[in-house]
Amino acid sequence: MQVEDTKKDFLIVGFGVVGLSLAKHLLDQNTSFDVIANLKPRASSVSGGLLNPVSLKRLKLAWNADLFHFYAVDFYSSFTQLLGQSYLQDKPIYRIFSSIEEQNLWFSQPESKPINKYLSSDLIDLAKVDNKFRSAKVIDSYLIRLRELISDFSNYLIGSSRFIQANFNYADLHLSDSCVKYNSRGYKHVIFADGYQVINNPFFNYLPIYGNKGEYLIVRCTDLSQDKIYKPSKFLIPLGQGLFKFGATYERDFTDDLPSASARLNLNKELEKFTTVDFEIVDQVSAIRPTSKDRLPISGQHPKHSSLFTLNAMGSRGIMSAPHLAKNLINSIKTNETIMDQVNVNRFTRKHFKSSPSLY
Incomplete structure (x- = not known):
């Protein structure tokens, strides 16, 4: 040859x-x-494109977050000069509390804990969503148009x-x-x-290395703000022009990488519980994430x-x-x-x- x-x-x-x-x-x-x-x-x-240093389910810092997070911000920012446009958007994540216990956990973090610098100390009322226990903001979160x-x-x-x-x-x-x-x-x-x-x-x-299938709904909801990333049970991520991505699922047992009817049904039910305004499902996407033992x-x-x-x-x-x-x-x-x-x-x-x- x-x-x-x-x-x-x-x-x-x-x-x-x-x-x-x-x-x-x-x-x-x-x-x-x-x-x-x-x-x-x-x-x-x-993927959702989130650059988020906090695991919001367990309220812990992601692995090596302090090292990886700010390095990644600079890395994605560097494409602006190369390609002539910005792919990094400063988008706050609003953690929607589902109980007083979740709210208390957020505000009981000791000031000495590294995670504390990423958690806003202000309670916030959000409109047009189920927000009876209010919400709080993740500091230094971003959205990458990946x-x-x-x-x-x-x-x-x-x-x-x-x-x-x-x-x-x-x-x-x-x-x-x-x-x-x-x-x-x-x-x-x-x-x-x-x-x-x-x-x-x-x-x-x-x-x-194992597969973990993730699925998102793409929905149109013109009544919700495009300036926020909402986090009730899952993420509701703005895509522009009234569109949002809602998910993702985590499924270890799957037979293919195609969108499934069961995920569509479950995601739709979760989104209906969260929003107080109408939305329309316009698409569904799925892929398999690789994860190690x-x-x-x-x-x-x-x-x-x-x-x-x-x-x-x-x-x-x-x-x-x-x-x-x-x-x-x-x-x-x-x-x-x-x-x-x-x-x-x-x-x-x-x-x-x-x-x-x-x-x-």
Whole structure:
């Protein structure tokens, strides 16, 4: 097989929030790369797009929130100069209390607790929703227009000959001591950012990564404010032009990635309980989030093939964690920076990896 004379540094497989984060860091570092992806909507483009440091169900800080959150804000802001528009919107989340107990929990957080800086101390009355126990605001929450960002950034990379629009074919990947060959192109490193599709990846499908199906309703409700993100049982997220996204569900047992009638019914019932104004369901979307056995991301090098890497299992917090973890992985490859212990793929190697010399 003849390989092009010009060998690039990286091939990124997949272009959700992880692939996007990897590509942006490599672009900023003036490092050569290609992305290969089919751009079919997956978990990232279907997600709510929330950049929220607080777990509102348990009222705890998300894992590594202080490190990841503000880094992500700067990261998404940096696309404004590159692509000519802003994808980061300052949108407050209003936690709608369903009981006095929930309200008391919010306001009983000690001032010394790190979460306290993200919780407003003001009780708020919201109009046109069931708000009898009132609400309070999350400080420093944002909304990322991730679907538009993925589309615009992929078009930018296509225009600069860094994006291959195709399904990745593992049979076309050939490993040697000097480089990795994919079709007629050569690369020094391959990073798989393939999300739940890792189940079809012969190099990393040994990892304990599981699917979690999430579904949203897209509703039209012109009577509610587009300046707020509402959080009763689930998130009601403004999309503009009177549209909102309501969800998401978390389903471990599923047979496909298609919208389901049961999720539509349950989400509709929950939204009816919350709103006091009319709404119209205009669409329903779904996708499968990848999550690991211990619910932490997975990052690092293949145990046998030193040129292959993975960054996966972002769960529901990928928008916040992917930018920093992508930079950490790239720097580990280029400058031997240490991969964060809690996400290092090595934690699963001894128990889950079995070399298969007959295949790879």
